[in-house]
Amino acid sequence: MTKPLVLADPAPPRRPRIPRLLQQAAFRRYWSAQTVSLFGDQITMLAVPLLAVLAISAGPVEMGYLTAASLLPNLFFSLPAGAWVDRYPRRRQVMIIADLGRAGLLLAVPLLWWADALNLPLLCVVAFLIGTLSVYFEVAHSSLFATLVRRPDYVDASSLINGSRAMSYVAGPSIGGVLVQVLTAPVALVADVLTYLTSAVFLARIRVTEHPVQSGPGLGMAAGVRYVARSAVLRAILLGTTTLNLFNYMFAALFVLYVTTELGISPGVLGLVIGAGAFGGLLGAAVTGPLSRRIGIGPAVILGLVVFPAPLILVPLAGGPRPLVLTLLLLAELVSALGVMILDIAVGSVQIAATPVAMLAVVSGFRRTVNYGIRPVGALIGGVLGATIGVRPALWIASLGALLGVLWVIFSPLRTMRELPEE
Helix, strand or coil, rough: CCCCCCCCCCCCCCCCCCCHHCHHHHHHHHHHHEEEEEHHHHHHHHHHHHHHHHHHHHHHHHHHHHHHHHHHHHHHHHHHHHHHCCCCHHHEEEEEHHHHHHHHHHHHHHHHHHCCCHHHHHHHHHHHHHHHHHHHHHHHHHHHHHCCCCCHHHHHHHHHHHHHHHHHHHHHHHHHHHHHHHCCCHHHHHHHHHHHHHHHHHHHCCCCCCCCCCCCCCCCCCHHHHHHCCHHHHHHHHHHHHHHHHHHHHHHHHHHHHHHCCCCCCCHHHHHHHHHCCHHHHHHHHHHHHHHHHCCHHHHHHHHHHCHHHHHHHHHHCCCCHHHHHHHHHHHHHHHHHHHHHHHHHHHHHHHHHHCHHHHHHHHHHHHHHHHHHHHHHHHHHHHHHHHCHHHHHHHHHHHHHHHHHHHHHHHHHHHCCCCCCC
């Protein structure tokens, strides 16, 4: 007797795999807040300078004042803000207040413009205050991260956050440019206000018990500096990344000038090259987790310190036919973006793991002070070298010198570190 033919049920459609961390409501809201805020930062970075140029006719000197106003809070407030945040029991609240404050300040700019009351001093004050609130947001971020994420998941969580950062570098300027083009710069800032408000809403919806505040001796600004100085791991990372930043900002000060004047690349083509190169950051965010598990977290830091600056050698090396020049520039941007993402994820994970929870904010503030403080120094040295020995020789010095940062880490415990360190 023939058995009846039974048709198998069709296989259910495969659902796209969601990263495990994003399946957790608290982390998902935290990641969403970070993602929206990062895109908002990119819009601000484009819309505010354009507003200064188009609305109040700012020249080169005025633009320098505006840039300095936005960066100075990193030097003045990072360390004291970190010490204060470590003693404040609700770090998430600090981030929410910073988001709401930045939204309010940004909203004041188009209102002043519509009232015909906007001028450069007011715009500089707004930029300084927004920069100050951003400092508090960033130093509180490390403490909240350590509360939400288990130590074994630090690298994966950092990869998700830095993936959003890389995506904001790719799409953020384009979105900002379209908003400025279609809506004008003041109205584009209103859209940025919405990103900060959205970030605040996501943060407010997180339900988490934060680490209790510790008090007593051994905490505060001086203690944070001493802790980094005495930690072989944190000290090596700080010296390595500071050396890299010094030479990288020498390079950055001359890059656009060299590419546009000596290589003859138009601003539009240069923008496309930089935007395309930013996809390397997305690749870096995707591969850093598996890579660090395969070779070890310490070797991943070393790899990032090499792969980030090494491709920049292609820039002063570029020459010959236009297609070759563009190919070398694209490779430099693409591979360097890959390297900086590996470095940021690996370094960020190690730094959080190696720091006591009670000192995360002040240690973050100290690192921020040093790393942001060295950037204008590098830019000034780059400018002086470019004027005295020529732009191309200065770029050679900058691109090769940036590789010296890895020496601090090679001769440290990171060289053989497989897993994240204990505090």
